[in-house]
Every structure is written in structure tokens, then in C-alpha cells.
Amino acid sequence: MGGTTTISVGSDGVAIITILNPPVNSLSLDVLNSLKESFDQALQRDDVKAIVVTGAKGKFSGGFDINAFGGVHDGKAMSTGPASKPGYVSIDILSDTVEAARKPSVAAIDGLALGGGLEVAMGCHARIATSTAQLGLPELQLGIIPGFGGTQRLPRLVGLPKALEMMLVSCYLFNPPGDELLDTARRWALDILERRRPWVASLYRTDKLEPLGEAREILNFARAQARRQAPNMQHPQVCIDVIEEGIEYNEFQVLLKSDTCKSLVHIFFAQRGTTKVPGVTDRGLKPRRISKVAILGGGLMGSGIATALLLSGYQVVLKEVNEKFLEGGLGRIKANLTSSVKKGKLSQEKFEKTLSRLKGVLDYESFKDVDMVIEAVIENVSLKQQIFSDLEKYCSPHCILASNTSTIDLNLIGEKTKSHDRIIGAHFFSPAHIMPLLEIVRTEKTSPQVIVDLLDVGKKIRKTPVVVGNCTGFAVNRMFFPYTQSALLLVERGADIYKIDRAITKFGMPMGPFRLCDLVGFGVAIATGSQFVENFPERTYRSMLIPLMQEDKRAGETTRKGFYVYNDKRKASPDPELKKYIEKAREMAGVSVDPKVGGALIQLAKLSDKEIIEMVLFPVVNEACRVYAEGIAVKAADLDIAGVMGMGFPPYRGGIMFWGDSIGSKYICGKLEEWSKMYGDFFKPCGYLAERAALGAPLSTGGADEAKAKSRL
Numbered sequence: 038m039g040g041t042t043t044i045s046v047g048s049d050g051v052a053i054i055t056i057l058n059p060p061v062n063s064l065s066l067d068v069l070n071s072l073k074e075s076f077d078q079a080l081q082r083d084d085v086k087a088i089v090v091t092g093a094k095g096k097f098s099g100g101f102d103i104n105a106f107g108g109v110h111d112g113k114a115m116s117t118g119p120a121s122k123p124g125y126v127s128i129d130i131l132s133d134t135v136e137a138a139r140k141p142s143v144a145a146i147d148g149l150a151l152g153g154g155l156e157v158a159m160g161c162h163a164r165i166a167t168s169t170a171q172l173g174l175p176e177l178q179l180g181i182i183p184g185f186g187g188t189q190r191l192p193r194l195v196g197l198p199k200a201l202e203m204m205l206v207s208c209y210l211f212n213p214p215g216d217e218l219l220d221t222a223r224r225w226a227l228d229i230l231e232r233r234r235p236w237v238a239s240l241y242r243t244d245k246l247e248p249l250g251e252a253r254e255i256l257n258f259a260r261a262q263a264r265r266q267a268p269n270m271q272h273p274q275v276c277i278d279v280i281e282e283g284i285e286y287n288e289f290q291v292l293l294k295s296d297t298c299k300s301l302v303h304i305f306f307a308q309r310g311t312t313k314v315p316g317v318t319d320r321g322l323k324p325r326r327i328s329k330v331a332i333l334g335g336g337l338m339g340s341g342i343a344t345a346l347l348l349s350g351y352q353v354v355l356k357e358v359n360e361k362f363l364e365g366g367l368g369r370i371k372a373n374l375t376s377s378v379k380k381g382k383l384s385q386e387k388f389e390k391t392l393s394r395l396k397g398v399l400d401y402e403s404f405k406d407v408d409m410v411i412e413a414v415i416e417n418v419s420l421k422q423q424i425f426s427d428l429e430k431y432c433s434p435h436c437i438l439a440s441n442t443s444t445i446d447l448n449l450i451g452e453k454t455k456s457h458d459r460i461i462g463a464h465f466f467s468p469a470h471i472m473p474l475l476e477i478v479r480t481e482k483t484s485p486q487v488i489v490d491l492l493d494v495g496k497k498i499r500k501t502p503v504v505v506g507n508c509t510g511f512a513v514n515r516m517f518f519p520y521t522q523s524a525l526l527l528v529e530r531g532a533d534i535y536k537i538d539r540a541i542t543k544f545g546m547p548m549g550p551f552r553l554c555d556l557v558g559f560g561v562a563i564a565t566g567s568q569f570v571e572n573f574p575e576r577t578y579r580s581m582l583i584p585l586m587q588e589d590k591r592a593g594e595t596t597r598k599g600f601y602v603y604n605d606k607r608k609a610s611p612d613p614e615l616k617k618y619i620e621k622a623r624e625m626a627g628v629s630v631d632p633k634v635g636g637a638l639i640q641l642a643k644l645s646d647k648e649i650i651e652m653v654l655f656p657v658v659n660e661a662c663r664v665y666a667e668g669i670a671v672k673a674a675d676l677d678i679a680g681v682m683g684m685g686f687p688p689y690r691g692g693i694m695f696w697g698d699s700i701g702s703k704y705i706c707g708k709l710e711e712w713s714k715m716y717g718d719f720f721k722p723c724g725y726l727a728e729r730a731a732l733g734a735p736l737s738t739g740g741a742d743e744a745k746a747k748s749r750l
């Protein structure tokens with residue numbers, strides 16, 4: 038597992054123990070064993086009076102080594118050595134060696150002290166941190182609870198409310214400024230030794246703890262809140278119980294083996310893996326400097342993208358077709374920035390500075406020195422084609438030409454240009470300054486340099502980029518187009534709209550397919566839908582329900598009427614009037630409720646929640662398999678991230694492919710086959726899924742990347 042600690046003793050008698058395990062000084066079992074050895078050495082040596090613990094290269098520690106979890110999930114023992122024994126780190130190292138030591142210790146924290154890292158620091162007798170240090174117990178984001186005494190020491194150091202916030206919301210505590218970290222820590226340790234400062238064992242502190250009755254109330258409130266916010270997850274409740282009862286280790290071990298932990302650890306590594314693109318990021322290319330970006334179109338998307346760029350220090354030129362639209366776009370950007378000020382994320386002074394980097398224009402005059410253009414106009418092929426040939430004329434030959442299209446094939450968009458190597462998709466998700474995903478779409482001709490440049494921009498604007506291949510709908514929209522389609526098919530055959538939405542939100546999606554349609558708006562839903570009808574006619578379910586409703590001026594949330602009706606506060610309520618549209622659509626589709634076909638007829642009006650989830654989401658798994666098999670995504674894990682970050686698929690289920698594998702290819706394929714016999718080709722399993730099912734193999738391995746790797750051998 039690697040990593041170690043070093044020890045050096047100064048002439049002042051202070052031993053500096055440094056954690057050394059790049060890149061984040063994570064606590065592997067080797068590091069923990071070495072930490073114990075260094076401590077024992079410092080305690081035994083006569084020339085050591087006091088101890089300072091720190092991390093190498095400006096990072097205290099990013100916590101327990103998450104790679105070790107993988108071993109546990111695969112059923113292997115973590116490692117050998119004393120630190121692998123149950124409770125050894127928590128009791129033998131942190132309580133009995135560090136905290137109970139006869140020599141005082143101080144944690145000198147620069148950079149990160151997260152999870153186990155902060156727990157080591159809390160075992161020391163005092164903590165000194167720089168102004169930029171990040172302290173936190175983010176274990177819950179991985180489906181576990183702190184396991185090295187954090188649930189007990191943190192409440193004693195900062196009080197229950199702050200400790201609960203740091204664990205359940207996983208936010209970080211920023212400490213007041215400190216300077217000359219190591220010197221201050223050294224002096225502090227000696228001050229403790231000479232009783233000029235208190236010698237405090239965190240575990241025995243009680244001054245910050247609330248009286249019992251009050252503490253119980255705080256914990257019960259936290260329980261209720263966690264139940265509301267994370268109804269499908271057990272570990273936040275377990276964490277609160279453990280804070281109250283103090284028995285940490287056993288629960289930690291149980292959670293470590295849970296499906297939630299497996300899924301969240303998968304998501305952790307998958308997210309970090311998206312920036313590693315074979316054939317692109319392994320060529321040693323350095324991102325070029327991009328400082329000025331032009332955006333075409335100041336609508337919801339364009340203004341959101343502009344906001345994200347401005348907030349990260351880019352200069353932005355916003356182009357619109359007339360004064361009125363330009364004013365609207367600039368106004369939206371200003372409103373976004375104002376909202377950041379209100380939320381305390383941007384100071385008033387920075388607001389002015391940020392806004393001063395924005396320029397609104399009506400022509401291409403200022404495009405000659407921009408480094409990148411992002412086109413964000415309506416989804417109209419000929420308009421986009423015209424724009425791209427204009428861009429070729431007005432921009433420098435090095436300028437990156439990106440499109441924010443969500444569905445249209447990029448080759449079509451660039452058809453009238455000779456700039457195919459610098460055309461790329463930069464597909465943001467609405468609201469673009471908030472949603473974390475950036476789908477980067479490359480064609481066969483996009484140069485690796487341009488991809489590396491956009492990956493860098495993505496990182497700077499704090500998005501998780503996923504690089505995908507070019508096709509209609511790319512990865513996210515293509516995977517999720519069956520989401521609404523299957524829901525429409527079910528409704529036309531008797532299932533209830535609101536029951537479907539309820540079952541799907543209970544599963545963990547932020548909203549069901551119908552509520553989502555209302556949010557996106559029927560105009561966009563129809564435009565996108567028609568792209569799919571055109572490109573994948575054999576598997577597109579054609580329902581007239583949405584067009585029928587739109588004819589009646591019900592177009593979703595913006596018109597206050599869609600599948601739901603909306604009040605002034607945008608609260609959605611079911612609408613009994615929908616019945617008439619459903620009946621008409623059913624008639625036009627020529628289908629009946631509960632068609633009498635096949636022996637294993639499922640009465641769709643009486644579907645259970647489980648059946649709804651399967652019938653809505655297995656077609657999504659099926660399409661994800663196609664996307665993977667075609668090589669649109671190079672890694673199945675990229676699709677997991679795309680679904681989690683772009684569609685809100687619950688991360689604690691690990692993403693769409695990971696979830697599919699947790700159910701099994703055989704079962705999914707069997708169900709899809711059964712439904713395709715009853716309801717048509719919409720459900721037909723794709724070749725890849727059928728093949729994996731026949732082999733009894735997982736879906737997440739064996740896609741185009743594996744096929745390519747094999748063909749290279």
C-alpha cells in the first residue's frame with residue numbers, strides 16, 4: 038500500500054513526525070504502522086521532549102487510504118501488520134499511544150486534514166492550522182462513518198451542532214489564520230510541556246458538550262433531518278447513533294462492507310478517472326492558455342455558461358442578435374452573480390470585478406482575439422452551420438470552436454467548415470453555473486490538444502468533465518431518452534403518471550420522468566425527441582401525449598401547466614384533467630390498457646414500485662450498454678459519472694452501469710426480452726447486453742475499449 042512517516046528531532050527537543058504518502062498523504066496501513074513506530078520512538082528517546090505531527094508537501098492528510106476499501110469489497114483482507122487488526126488504529130495508536138502519551142503532541146495542519154487525517158490530529162493535544170487548511174470528516178460521502186474516534190472527539194472539540202454539520206453535511210471547517218506553521222507548532226508543544234498552555238486529551242474534554250437533555254434534542258433533530266434528506270441511506274442514522282452511544286468500530290466495519298459504501302467508493306474513483314482519457318491525456322500535451330471566451334447566445338444556457346466562466350476568472354464576450362436579447366442575457370448573468378453574493382459565495386467587491394470582465398456585443402468584431410467560442414443558440418442545425426462558418430471567418434485559426442448542443446451531431450454542425458480539428462462539444466447542463474457535469478464531445482477529427490484544453494477549462498470552472506464520442510444525444514441524453522419514453526409507454530397502457538414519478542423519486546432520482554419533462558419544457562422535449570425519432574427509429578416510442586398537451590398550451594412549468602399544475606411558488610400538484618389527453622393519446626397510438634398478449638401479462642395499471650423502476654430504468658441501462666459498446670464512452674465508469682452528475686442518478690447506487698451490474702445482466706436482459714414481446718422493440722435488449730447476459734458477465738467490462746485492446750494484441 039506504500040507510504041511511511043519520517044521523524045527528525047530538532048535541537049529544541051521537538052520531534053517532527055511527517056506523514057509521507059503522495060499525492061494526498063493518505064493513511065495506508067503502512068503509514069499507520071509507521072506512525073505508531075515513529076511515535077514509540079519519540080516517546081522512548083530521551084532527547085525528545087515534545088512531538089509535532091505534520092504532513093509532507095503542504096498537506097496534512099487526505100484520510101484513510103480509500104484504495105484499501107476496494108480490497109475489502111473484493112473480499113480480500115486489507116493488509117498485514119498490526120494496523121490491520123480491528124480497533125488497533127483507534128485504540129492502540131490514537132488513544133493509547135498519541136493521546137495518552139507522557140509527551141505533548143501538536144498537529145501542524147497545512148492543506149488537508151480530512152477523515153482519518155483529522156482524526157489523527159484530534160488525537161494530538163493541540164492543533165495549529167494555516168488559514169487555508171481544510172478540516173473535515175467527509176466519511177459519510179463514502180457510505181461509512183469516521184472510524185478512528187472522530188465521532189467521539191469532534192463533538193468534544195467543537196460542540197455537537199458543528200460536529201454534526203461537519204459529519205452529515207461533510208462541510209469543511211476553515212480555521213483562523215496561523216503563520217510559520219511548524220515553528221508555531223513547535224513552540225506550542227513546548228508551551229504545553231511547560232504548562233504554559235493546557236494539556237488536553239480531546240476524548241476527556243467536556244466543556245463543549247451540551248447538557249444531556251439538550252444533546253439528545255440536537256441528535257433527534259439531526260436524525261429527522263437526515264431521514265428526510267437521505268431516506269434511502271442507513272449510514273447517516275448509524276453515524277448519529279454512534280455519536281450518542283460511542284461504539285464506533287463495529288458499525289464502521291459493517292458499513293464498510295455495505296452496498297452503499299461500495300457504490301460511493303466506486304463513484305469517488307470513477308469521478309477522478311474521467312480526466313484520464315486514453316490516447317489524449319497520456320500524450321504529454323500541456324493545456325494552452327485560455328483567457329478570453331466568447332459565448333453565442335445569452336439564453337438560459339449561454340448566460341449560465343458565461344456565469345461559470347466569469348466566476349473562474351475568464352474574460353467573457355457575450356454575443357446576441359439584437360439589443361433586447363443582449364440586455365436579457367447580460368441581465369441574467371448579473372442576476373446569477375447577484376445570487377452568488379446573496380448566498381455569501383461572492384463578495385460585493387469581487388462581484389464588481391467579475392462583472393467588469395463581461396462584455397456584450399452584437400457583431401463578431403471582438404472575436405478576433407478570443408481563445409475559445411462556445412455556441413449556445415437554439416437547437417437548429419442550419420443556424421448552427423451558419424454560425425460555425427462565420428466563426429471560421431472571424432476567429433483566429435487557433436481559436437477553439439465549441440458547441441453546447443445537447444443532441445445534434447457535431448459533424449453536421451461543422452459540415453460547412455474546414456475546421457473539424459478544432460470543433461468540439463461543450464455540453465453543459467442547466468443551470469450551467471451550478472450543475473457539476475461538462476460533457477466534452479469529440480469527433481474523430483477533434484485534435485487531442487483541443488480536448489486537453491477543454492478538460493483544463495472544465496477543471497478551472499470546477500466541473501467534472503466526461504469525454505464522449507460524437508453521436509445523436511451524446512452520452513447523457515442518449516442514455517436517458519428512454520427514461521421518458523418508457524414512462525409514456527406505461528401511461529398509455531394504463532399506469533398512473535404520478536405513481537410513476539413517486540416510485541422513481543423514491544428510488545432516488547431527483548424527479549420522475551414527468552416532473553422532469555415539465556421542468557425541461559415540452560418545446561425542448563419535442564425537439565430532442567424528434568432527433569431520436571430520426572436517428573433511432575427502430576427503438577423510439579412515439580407517443581402523442583406531449584404534442585397533444587402542447588397544442589392546448591400546456592408546455593410544462595413555464596406555462597404553469599404540464600403533467601402537473603403549478604402555483605405561484607412553483608409547487609407542483611397533480612391534475613385530474615390529464616385523463617382526457619391520455620385517453621386521446623392512447624386512442625391515437627391504437628393501444629389498450631392491459632393488452633391481452635402472452636401468458637405473462639403484467640397489468641400496467643397495477644404495477645408495483647419495483648416493476649415501475651425496472652420498466653423505466655432497464656431501458657436506460659440498455660441504452661447505456663449501446664453507448665458503451667459503440668465506444669461513445671471509453672469507460673463504463675464514465676457513464677456512471679455522466680448519469681450521476683448530469684441526471685441526478687443516485688450516487689449511492691453507483692451509477693447506471695454499476696447499478697445494472699448489481700442487479701445482473703441476465704435478469705435485466707430476461708425482463709427486457711419479456712417486455713419486448715409484449716410491448717415492442719422499444720424494450721428489445723441490444724446485442725451487447727444480450728451477449729453479456731448469455732455469458733453471465735458484468736456489463737461494466739467488455740465494451741468497445743476492451744474490444745479495441747483485444748484487437749491491438
Ligand SMILES: C[C@H](O)CC(=O)SCCNC(=O)CCNC(=O)[C@H](O)C(C)(C)COP(=O)(O)OP(=O)(O)OC[C@H]1O[C@@H](n2cnc3c(N)ncnc32)[C@H](O)[C@@H]1OP(=O)(O)O
Nearest residue numbers: 061063099100101102103104151152153175183184185309
Ligand atoms: C477511518 C477513517 O475515518 C476513514 C477515512 O478516513 S475515509 C477517507 C476520508 N477522506 C476523504 O474522504 C477524502 C477524499 N479525498 C478528497 O476529497 C479529495 O481527493 C481531496 C480533497 C483530498 C483532494 O482533492 P484534489 O486536490 O481535487 O485531488 P483529487 O484528484 O481528488 O485526488 C488526487 C489523488 O489522490 C487520491 N486520493 C485522494 N484522497 C485519497 C484517499 N483518502 N485515499 C486514497 N487516495 C486518495 C485520488 O484518488 C487522486 O488519485 P489519482 O491522481 O490517481 O486520480
